[in-house]
Each structure stands twice: as structure tokens, then as C-alpha cells.
Amino acid sequence: MILPYLGQSFKNLFSKPVTEAFPAGDPPKAAEGYRGRLHYDPELCINCGMCMRVCAPQAITREIVPLENGDQQITFTYDMTSCTFCRMCSDFCTKKAITLTDDYMIVGSAHEDFLVSGTFIKAAPPKPKFTPEQLEAMKKAAAAKKAAAAAAADGEKKPEEKAEAKGEE
Amino acid sequence: MLQNMIDSSMKKSPWIFHINAGSCNGCDIELVSVLTPRYDAERYGFKLCGSPRQADIVVVSGPVTMQSRERLRRTLAQVPEPFCVVSLGSCPRSGNVFKGSYAIDGPLEKYVHVDVSVAGCTPKPEAIIAGLAQAAQLLEEKRKEARK
Amino acid sequence: MTNVLLYAVHLFLFPGLLFIVVMGLLLAGIDRKLVARMQNRVGASILQPWYDFLKCCGKETIIPRHARKGLFLGAPVACFVILISAALFIPVFGGLSMSFEGDVVVILYLLTAAGVAIIVGSAASGSPFAGVGLSREMVAMISYELPFVLVLLAVGALCGQDSAYGVTFSMDEIVRWQTENGSSLLHPAMIPAAIAMLFVIPCEIGMHPFDIAEAETEISEGTLTEYSGAPLGVFKLCHCVKMYVMTALFCALFLGGLSTGILLVDALLEVVFCIIVTFLCMTVPHAICARFKVEQVFKFYWTFVSALALISLLLVWIMR
């Protein structure tokens, strides 16, 4: 009953071993569709936070540092020691800022070896033209005007007010 | 000279002891596959051994569950010096998807200094080999350091 | 003075300590390499047993609390010394040995004593795994002892047929008879015994399909559970030395008498034959078999292997 193995083993003895050469040379390429080390492109990110919501192991952290000029420095950190490589973040990323590469060699000693992070600066919105007090005053003025106009005639919207509101946004 | 020979053979014959600290079995299977003909870690002297007393590299997989915590700690205590600890997969390092569970008392760093981590869920055998090789290298350094 | 010097050389250099250890490690390395190749792998380097041994020497030795310290540390040394002295009684081709009348039984008992040293060491470690391991070791010992004894008796009966007692228990006598009448393997009655001996060797050593006592996955290395550091290294070394002892015993019993008279050539011949025997009896089963169960080992040795040895013994009986 062991004779088939016997023949095979003798055949093996005189044939080339199937062992990969790996640690000697480059690591072999992973199969297509392999979900390896995550790649994050901060340039595409719009800081929507969707990836954090869908991440089951909570491997994604976001750090927001306000800068002097009102800009925000936003850092997304993807912890590879916490990742389950499910690709949910990538799928949900509307801007395709997250992709999973086929780099599976995620080996290291320090914690930093396992972090994939990207930083981008979110520019602050342009400064509003008016301060809130002015706006308040303007609103009041507008209201007064409106009341006056209503009294005078039927209400029509003021184009300049709309523009102001848009700017504030 | 003998001591130098011992130092250099430290990295040439690292014996592995594998602790499953509540792993889902994925990493465990991959660790065994490292010894299959295709990956054949034995050519670097790696060998799975059955007792922590003989181990040079302790491979831990799984988030440290409450059940396995005491066992893990006791087993780690029984490994003779010098030895390396390798965490296998994402779980020991962070808890992975089990993070925050009432049944988890991780991470592994809480109990022992992890020398090398191999991340991935599960890591590919090549990555495991690379990690183990790195740990083997560390063994020699540790022994040299100990001698000084 | 020269006698003492020669004795020391015999003891520590040529057929002695150094040669035996080097041979043992070499055989173990070759065996490991060949097994790997037969399993389509690259395998560890031939020097791997050296590395293993040296590494073990560099590790910390932990003595468990429940262990009896003296016996725990003494057992590996005792095992090693016993094996070396057993090896000294086995003639290298050309008859270099410390042989004396009736040393076959001494070799048999020294090999048993080496097993007992392992058993005592593991018992002294106080671990329940070691308890299971030593029980298995003992069962394995009972298993191979019967065929082993029968093989030795068969060879003794064949090679001692011309002596006054009709039997010999002397290695020298066995080798001398083979020098005069050709190797006993050429004798048709001896072929079953040789096959039986080939089966006995791996079990005696505890090689893979029969390593029930040290089953690492089932009982955490069994007898060696608590061993670490240098004592473990010595036990691993003993394992290698045993490989040499058993293969050299096979060569002496069945392939003796091929001496050319030149010491170097004889030693080389011995090495080659040892490697061949190692390949046949250890590498092949190791490569193609899974580990046996305890009771399977017992049944296998007491039926099939014993029957082979017994056939041989009876054939010798009839043919003389």
C-alpha cells in the first residue's frame, strides 16, 4: 500500500525540487486580485470618512491638525496590523483614493513599519466678506427693507442676499 | 571560537513553537504550509517543535483571548533564553476585527515584547518566511548581546 | 606508554569518540537531506545536525521545579557515554574495536541501557507528557527487542557454527567467520534476518515512522518535553550517535569481512555502507510513512519482523 509513494519518492529524488527560491531572490508576484498592503492616495481623498465607517477592525484613524492660516492638515492612518484586508474601504471610496496593492511583504519590528498614512491639507474656505455682526445688521436692514417692500408691494427676492448666503457656505 | 560557532549556529537552527492564542486557524494553516515542499523553510533549519522548552522562536497567532491569556503567559515564561517572539497575522498585534470584544485581552505586546510581526490576514507563506528569517537574525544578535 | 597513547587514540580519536560523533552527525545530516529530496524539497544542509547541537549548547538550561536535578542532568550524559562505549565494541572494517568474548550481549544491553537513560531522564523531569513518552518508549523497546534478539541469535548461530560451542556471542568471532566465509548477507538463510534488522534499526533509534515516544505533535516531544539547552543537545546528539551505532552494527553483522587491510580504505568503505544502510532503513520509511500508533508498532514487530528473524534462525539451524 505504500509502494506508490515509494515510486514517487524515488522519482522525486532525481528530479528538481519544487521549492521556491524565494528568500534568495525577489518575492514571487502575488496572484491577481490579491489584497495586500493598502495604498492610499491623499491627493484624491476628500475626507468624507466613509472608509472609517465601513472598516470593521477600526484600522483607520484620522487626525486633524488645524493650521495657522485656518487650513486643516488631515492625516489618514491605515494600520496594517489591524487590517483584515477586506477591501471594504476601497470599494466605498468614491474618489478611489484607496487601493489594495499586491505587496504582501508586511513584515517588521517597529509599529511604524505597519502604518500606511497620507496627509493632505484641506484648504480653508475663503474668508467671508462680512463679519457676523455686519451680517446681522444687514439681515436686520434687509428685514426692515422687506417689511417696507411688503408693505409697498408683493415680495420679490433680493439677488444680493442669495449671493451672500452662498459665499458663507 | 566555539562561542562564535554557537552564535552563528543560533540563526541556522531556529526551532519554532507555535502558540494559538485564540486564532481563527487561518494563520496556523499558513504557518504549517511554510514547511511544505513548495516553501520548505526547513532548508534554513526551521523546525516545528512540540515543547516550548526547545523553542527559539515563539510564533503567536490570534488575538489574546481571555481563555488563552494565562496559558499564553505561562507558555511564554517557559521558553529558554535567548528567544524571539513573532506575532503572526494582524490579530496578536491589534485584535483585528475582534478589537473591543469582552473576550479579548490583547494585544500581545501587553505580555511580551514582540520582536517581529508579520501582518496580513492571513499573511502569505513568503511573508512568514521573511519574518522568521528576520527573527532568526535577531536570535544571533541577542545571544551576542547576552554574552557581552 | 605507547600502549596508553594508542588506547587514548582509540578511545577519543579514531574508532572512538570523535569518529563516532562525526559519523553520527554526518549520517543524520545525510538522512535529513535525502528525506527532503525524496519529498521534493530542498531540505536542510548536511551540516544541520551540527548547527542544531551547537545551538542547543548556547541556550539556557531550565530545570523544572518538579525535576530531580541530578538524574535530569545526568541522564543525557549517561546516555551519550553508554552509546559511545557501545560503539567502541562494534568493529570498524578491519576489526578495530575493543571487542572481547561475548560482547554482542553487551552491545544489546548497552543499547537497552541507553534507552533506559532516556527513560530515567524523562521520568526525572516530572512532566506528564514525559510520562506518556516514556511509556511509549518502553513499549517500543519491548517491541523491537524480540526481533533484535532473534537476529543476533541467528547471526551468532551462523558465525559460530565452527566454534566449540556451536554459537558465538563475540563480534570478533562474527567478523572473523565472515572474513573466511564471505559476508553473512551472502548466505541465503540470512536475508530475512537482514530485512528484520533493517526494520529494527529505525525503531531502535526512534526514527520517524516509529518515533512514537517523541511524537512532537501528539505529546509535546514526549520524553524530551522538559529538556532544554545543552542536555537537549546531548540527547539530540545521542540520537545521531545511535544512528551510527546501529548502522555500524548492521555492517558488522551482515557485511563484515570485506576488509581490504588498508585502514583508510576500510574506514571509507564503512562510511559508504553506513550511508547505504541509513538510506534503506531510515530515509525511505521516513519519507513515505506516517507515524505508527503504539499498538501498531508492537503488533508489527512481534508478528512480521519477528517472523522474518525467526525464519532466518530456523534456516540456519536446519542448514548447518
Place this chain on the structure above:
Amino acid sequence: MSEFISNFPILAIMSLFLGAFITSLLGRKNAVVRNVIVFISMALALIMMLALIKPVFIEGKVIGYWLGNWAPVADWAIGIGLEVDALSLFFGLIITVAVFVSGTYSFTYMSHDDSLVNYYTLFLMLSGSVLGLVLSGDLFNMFVMIEIMTFTAVALTAFRNTYEGALEGALKYLVVGALGSSSVLIGTALIYSQLHTLNLAQITALLTNDQNIVTGIAFAFLFIGFGTKAFLFPFHPLAADAHAVAPASISLMISGVLTKCGVYGIIRLVYCLYQNIDRPFVQYLVTAFGAVSMFICVTMAFNQHNFKRLLAFHSISQVGYVITAVGLGTSLGLASGLYHAMNHTIFKGLLFLTAGAVQHMTGSLDLDELGGLSKKMPRTCILFLIGAASISGLPPFNGFGSKWMIYQAAFEKSSQTGNVFFLVVCVTALITSVLTLASFVKVAQSVFFGQLNPKFENTKEVPLAMRIPMWILAILCIVTGIFPGSVANKLLMPAVNAATNTRAYVSAMMGEAYAAAHQVVHAGAADVQLIGVYSPMSWMLLLLSITSAVCLVAVLGSPEKKKLEPVVGANVPNGPMTPGSIPVTSQSREADERELITDDLDPKYESFFSGEHAEYSQVGGSDLFWGFKKNWRHYFSFMHEWHSGILNDYALYGACSLALTLLLCVLFL
């Protein structure tokens, strides 16, 4: 001087019997007086036996002594004679040494018991009767001594009658022992009816040329009678029952001394009285009895749970070796048998004494319950290991030398005669040796190694007074093992020659002329080519030199290893954390430390338990060799049924074996 020395045999016997008498008179008041009397009488007997070594062993004399100077009249020996040749003295020496050791051991060992005067009186009577048996030159006297021996032994077996089974064991011994004694008596009567004499020398001379069917029947009776005393095959269960309950010092006497009387009787019978060991039938008979008891008892021992019961079965197994070797009928066989008989007394005595030590300190003999005592009783453990190595025949202890000679003798015999029977015997002996080893591994694991039962946490080492007798035996084990050559030349060869040289035996008592008149063959000095005797000295040196070399290397290598220790902290759990690691909340850290303290000691030195907290889990006792037992389960269940424990059955087995032997003797002798 030689005149005076010829009084020594009777003086040795008398010193023991008188000691018994005086002990019971004076020993009631004061324990010290009692012990002194016992000690003096044992020592006197020992000294007298030692004094006989010179004339008997070295000068080769046979010392005859007629009680009351009743020398033979007109070639008819009417008086009671003592006759000491080398064979008798060989056994006499064994016996006195064993008695001495057992007695000195008892002083401390029996201290827990009361009514010790009775104990020592019976003990000395037992010793005296055994010595009387081997020194006696008279068949009826032998029977008397056997009777004294049996009854005192029965009383001593039941001495601790509070033990469960003590009275049962004693009763079995009494009934089956009486069967043996009466069969000796019947044999004696038949011989007397035919030859009209009871003197051994005269019987020897008369039987040389005149053996008829009645003497054949007498042979069967005597053989079975002595076989009962040696607890041979169908009689072995009662030995186990008796040993298990008897005090250890008495177990030593029963196994080391009483069985030797049976062996002595059989040797005397087949080599000297009947001189029929050359006949194949007798060889088959004796060897078969020996081989069967050897094998069955060793397998029975495999299944025992009681330390002393196990030893008891081994005791019979080893006696089986002796009888097997004796039955081979060659000089080498006899020499190896005698050697093994001596060794058996030594190592089995040692083992029984260690069993007694364990019982004394723990109160238990249960192999399933004991364990891990090597930590508590380290010296006893070493002594036990010496004994176990000896009985398993590991070199360089004495069991190896004698077992080797037995294999050699058996294989040589089979080789010379071309007889497969002796080959089977040889292989059986070798297998028995391995099984012996296995069951002593079992004892070692389940008593001394493995884990300590919490029950025996407070066990202490046995007192020195008990260790000294054990050490005497242990040193004898080693000495007789290392110098088998001198043992063979100085002790065995004279005894073998004496056993085969019947002419000297006859002429010492009845005169040279009488021996010549009956054509008693004069066997020359036995030409034992002791190729079986090895000289371990040379390779003991070798072992020593290699050991020292290895130790040297170990010592040279060690200093660097010590430096490793300070670094340990870096990687140990709960050790200082390296800065890069994830900080631990103080709460959990504290909790961890508290848990660690409840572990009370560093887990590093706990045994590996797959990470579990090490708890009492002894692997031992009956669970140990299941791999072996499973394959033999049918055999073992048969044996289990067969050893029913019912006295009627055992008596029946005895009667059957007697009947069978009778039939065979009538048919073939």
C-alpha cells in the same frame, strides 16, 4: 583448629535458635536488650559462616558433623548429621547475609508495631530453620526445618494482621505450603522405605546404582515439595498474596531466603541425590517449570497495582531464571543459576527494603496513588534505581552478569544439542528480561518519578538506620556486578564443583571406602569454560574516562552560559517593557501581578502542561503500558480469570501439577 571449625555449622544454627529462645525470655522488658540479643545472634551466625569460607571454599574441604558424635555404625548412618560443602555454604552465606540485613532493617522498620518480641522470636526461628535446612545432611531434618520455616513464615506473614488480606495471605500460604511440606514428607518416607536411611550422603551413594520406580515417585514428590518452597509456577499466586501483606523485612526473607531453600533443595536433588540431571527428561522438567514461571510471573507482574505484589511476582520470575539455568544441566548453567540466585537475594532484598521504606514513610503501596517521591526520598530513589537496574540486567550491575551467563548457557545448550526447546528457553529469558525492565520502569515512574500526590506532601526521607542495610545490599549489587570474574572463580566454581562432585560429598560423611564401594562417580573439577563471564573492569575504565571527558567539556562550556542570566529580563513576560511597546493600563497590570503572585512561584520552572496551570496528574500505575496491554488483552484476561484468588483453586493447581509430575516421572524416569 579444623576440629573446632567443624562445630561452626551447628553453632551458627544454634546461635539463631538460642537467640530466639533468649529473646522471648528476656526481650519483653526492654527493647534495647531485645535488639542486642537479636543482633548478636545474627552477627554470630554470619561470622561463623564467614569463618567457614576458608576451609570450604579455599581449601575445598567438605565439613561433616555428627550431632552427639553419632557417627555411622557399620556403614549405616543413624545419627543426625550436618554436612557443609561449598554448595551448602554458598547458600548459607546468602542466607546469613540476608538475615543480617533484614534484622538490622527491622529494628527501625518495625518500630511502629507492637508485640515485637514475638516478631523477633519468629524471625530468628525462621532464620535458624533456613540455615539448618541448607546445612543439614539429613533428609528428614530438612523436612523438619521446612516445617519450622513454613510455620514461622506464615505467622510472620500474618504479623500485621490488621492489614486487609493479611490473614487471607497467611492462610493461603499455610495451606499450599502444607501441601508442599507433606509432599516432601511423602518423598522422604518413600526413600526411607526403599533405602532405609535418611542421611543424604548415604542416599546419594545408594541411589547411584539403584533407582527404581518408587524412588522415581519419591523424586516427583520431593521436586514438587521443594518447588512449592521456591513458589514455582502453579504455586506463585500465594507468594504474591503473602508478600503483599507481610512486613518488608519478611518479604525479603520470603523472596531472598525461603525461595533459595527451594532452589537449594532442587539443586541438591537433581545434581547430588539422584544425579539424574544428565537425563534429558529431568532437564526438560526442571527447565520447563523454570521457564514457565519466569514468563508467566513477569507478565503477571505487569498488571499489578501494589508495589510489593509486583515485586513478589518478579521474585518468582527471577527464581524461574535460576531454576531454568539449573535445569540446563551444564556446569555453566549451574554456575549461572547459582550466580543469579545470589544476585536475586541481593537485588530483590534491596527492592523489598525500598518498598518497605516507601510504606514506612507514606503508609501506602498503591502504585496508582504514589508518585513523585524522588523529591522527598532522594536517597531511597537512588537505591531503588540501583536495584531496578540490577534486576533488569543493565550493565554494570550484577543482574547483567548472571543473566548473560544464563543466556549463554541456554543458547550453548541448544546449539550443542540442536534442540529447539532450549532455544525457546533462551529467547524467553531474553524477553522476560525486557519485560522486567518495563515493569520496573513502571514502578519507577509511578512511585519515585512523575508528580507528587498532594496526599504525601509531608513525606520525609527514611532514617539512616534503615538506609544502612539498603546500602549494604546496593554496594553488594555493584561489587558483584563489577567483579563477576572473581565471583565466578572464588564462589561459583567451588559451589558448582561441590554440587557435581558427589564422591567427595559421600566420602566426607560415610568415608572414602563406602563411596568407592558404591561406585560413586568422581566427577573431576568442572571444566566450566566461563566464556560468559565478562570483565567489565576494562570498559568501566573506558566509561569513566569518557564521562570525565564529557564533564570536562561541560565545565569548560559552562561559565559563558551563566552570563546569560542577567539579560533574562528583556524578554520575560511581566518584565520591564521596552519603550516601543504599547503601554498597559495600570489597572490590568496590577491585576496581572496579583495573579502572578497567586502562582506563588515563577511559572518558568513549572512543568510544561500545554500552558495550563500544572496540577496533579500522575501518569503511572496501571495506565502506563496500555499499548502493550491492548495487544495482549486476551492473554491478560485469561490470566485474570486464572488467578482467581480462591484458595481451593490454588490447592487444586498444586495437586494437579503434583499429579502431572508424578505421571511424567513414572513414565520417563
